[in-house]
Amino acid sequence: MKTRIIALAVTAACASAAVAQSQYEALQFMGNELNGTARFVGMGGAMSSLGADLSTMSTNPAGIGMYRSHDVAVSFGFNNTRTNADFAGNTTKENRTRASFDQIGFVWSTKIGNKTDLRYLNFGFNYHKRANFNRQFYAKGALNGASMTYQMANMIGNAGYTTANGFNGLLDAGSDVDNRNPYTHSDFYSTPYLAMMGARTGLVDANWDKDGNITQIFGWNGETGEYYSREEGGINQYDFNLSFNIRDRFYFGLTLGLYDLNYNLYSSYGETMNRNMQDGSVTYHDKGDFTLNNWYKAEGTGVDLKLGTIIRPFEYSPFRFGLAIHTPIWYTLTDRYTAAMTSNIALDGKNPVSYSENLSDYFYPDMNYVWDYSMVIPWRFNISAGTIVGGIMALDAEYEYEKYSSAKLKDREGYELNATSSISETLKGVHTFRAGMETKLTDAFSLRVGYNYQSSPIVEDAFRNIEATDNTRTVASYMNPKSRQAVTFGLGYRGRLFYADVAYKYDFYKSDFYMFDDVALQATKVTNERHQLLLTLGVHF
Template sequence: MKKLFLFIGALSMSFLNAQDITDALRYSQQDIIGTARFRGMSGAFGALGGDLSALQINPAGSAVFLSSYGSITLSSTTINNDASYNDDRFLNGFNNSSSSNFNFNQLGAVFIYDHYDEESSGINKLSLGLTYDQTADNADEFFTFGQSRNSIDSYFLTEAQGIPLDLISRRPGETPSELYAFLGETEGYSAQQAFLGHEAFVIEADDLDNPDNTTYFSNIAPGVFDQEYFYESTGLNGKFTLNLGAQINRDFYIGFNLNSHFINYDKVTEFFEGNNNPGSNVNEVLFTNRLSANGAGFSGQIGAIAKVSQMLRLGVSYESPTWYYIEEETIQRIETISDTDGRAVVNPDVVNIFPEYNLRTPESYTGSAAILFGQNGLISLDYTYKDYTAIELSSDFANSFTSVNSDIDNNLQGVSIIRIGSEWRNGNWSFRGGYSYEESPYKNELILGDKNGFSIGAGYSFEQFRFDVAYDYTEQERLERFFPNSGFNNFAFVDTYRDTLTFTLGMVF
């Protein structure tokens, strides 16, 4: 029977369940990404409209356009990460990592239909919008190093305790790939990790002659360990939007969005540990993990804008949860150097396919106000509330996410998001600035801090064309655990700074 599972494993398929609160939160957040005019005002467009990315805050904004309009947006982002190792008992390293990427992050058009008998219907204008917007840039990279008294052996020991030695020991002629795949098919994630640690000589059974042995010890002696951790992620999230809007009785705008979302996320981490501790049989460990995630989802939005007076506009909008369907895959590799066994490389080359699961993100509510100074300028304010405890994971494969959902309820919270923007005009020129603040979704802000940002921008209109440019900057601190929810709890503090230049070309037609 086991040979049948081994054959399936050779096809690089194994199934396990290891999603956690980090995954749930990662796919539930959205950044301020859009047109240069939108970013130049830090996204404070809920009561304004008249910009294609403003539709993502308040769908009623499409009906504010006077004529049909289209735009395309490109941006260049630089990410700087200052990473420091966690162990206060040692003078640990500080490292700065910098990376850049170039993205096509917005495309769309709004079509205006204003041939209506407004006296009989009260409708002055209808609008139809079709847009693509990037909602998250998943590019990130950092490197950290330092010394610690905690060894990676605790990761493998925790996973291995209670697992029979016979289960993680290869049969004659059996390859590491076959056993690793078999364990994934039949036993799950912990058994695979125990196998990796045992096969690479990091851990050993207390009783080698007993196939029913379920306790293990480390081949790495206690002491001081030199450790390095490298993290790199790529990909982006985005959504396609179908928008319908209307202007009613001149002073009231309503709108509705149907959104189709996608997720593309790839991450690789590499952990190295070295030691010269007396009595240590293993002196070096290199543990590599790769994660790929793809998802699709849908959501809806509804909003309204009211002209209260010539100077004051108010807006309100609601965004439903996004219901995602997500697939994740991982690949693992471990390499060790031992005084007694030399170099050991365990590279199963097997793709672990996680059971497909469902993610429901939080809904959000936005209230907005804008003060207009005729054609000269404006000041705009948005306030959004989002309760991250509403995140929920589930599965059609009878997987239990009770523990993860409980962690979400206990560790996350509702957050306030504030965006302030201003725009001033001089002839064909426009000048903009803005500020944004987003509360940490964690009750413990050491895990993930508040996000702060500011922006500036300018635009020039000529004939039916408009060219806009913006610069925005955000900063946020976070605690990055190397192996979350494991027996090895080392981490790094990471300060992230993002600088983005955005360019938009728009056209009235």
């Protein structure tokens, strides 16, 4: 059973537009997947102290200072994502394979002199896919009485509906903006959209006494629940680097990062339900079902700076260590979302009556709820150490820390959104460990292996508190991911001019998924896997 770990209130004085996000949207966009050149991926991303690879400008910018010649490379491949979901003993599987364009970049290396303090001044650019959102997910099973309709009913009760007139006023509100549109009129600011849709499709009912005072607000008993989602898009990262080499022992770098975010979600939740209604000595047996469809799109851009250094403390030793600091990423984002709900209700075995509610009928001219906001991703710190053994083996190990709980969500006027409190209470500091090895098999061919571990970003009992953080959203589902691991392998060829690398990555983690928020609803146990095959082609001259 989940323990309530946050208790935030939304008052009637708080406009609905002021609470349009949750910690789950922030977490979705804070991910930083292992991706880039095949050499970088093949070593598990552990190259921050070794440098001399295009992808290092996104982890430690000083790595580009290691270059002594020009370099151009492009990477592409395939991603296969798999999810296995176990809900109350009912197991479902989803599998999706997509081609991907993962990286393109170059370094222009300028030699200053052999005996000057400044030996090389280098410029670089690199694009890579920071996050890949492409995934399908499906879960189905018995609800054993838990129901999304009870979440809707609780939200109606907490919104302050105490009289029959008030409740019926919500049901009778019109779709015309000038006629108390329930999704825009100030009378309903305290009512979450999900709850309104439920009440207006017959999924939430109320009883009241002879004076018109509500005595009970209730939903239904859930029989089975079925959830499907399809996610698409990603975060594209564009890095511009300046780095330099001091006496072949001290390397410094600066990277300006630009980000392009594009995310699309379609989800569908269906539920069958029943209830027994007592009227005096007569019991009525009601049956019903409903389907909730959601469409959500996020677009935006971001910017950050990365500073790094690599130092060889001993002149005649290949040992070196690296330090890097990444400023927060400042995102400016726009969300568009809408939803449609249909229900079929049969009272005491009578012919079912159908209801429907479509948010696109209430928002003009875009037909979506549109929300502009900003998001600040936390500082990131990286320390690394590496060396060359016998001139044929390169080793690197590193640690990275990012305090997810310090992320912030703000409206366009700069005021923090309520969800920032949820972020600070439920998200955690994330620890990342990476280790990689590259060894020469011949003068031309190399073998690589790597390992990447990232700790869980969220507390185990976190939940989506729609009333407090995102009451204009109608997505009730949420997923709490656990620690994430990746194992990588790679092969490389180096010629006088041309080089080619190939890498394989197996990325896996478990998570707890909930179709909606109910303390009686057990978690769907999900295993997430991604197989990536990556090829890099390059020229150094």
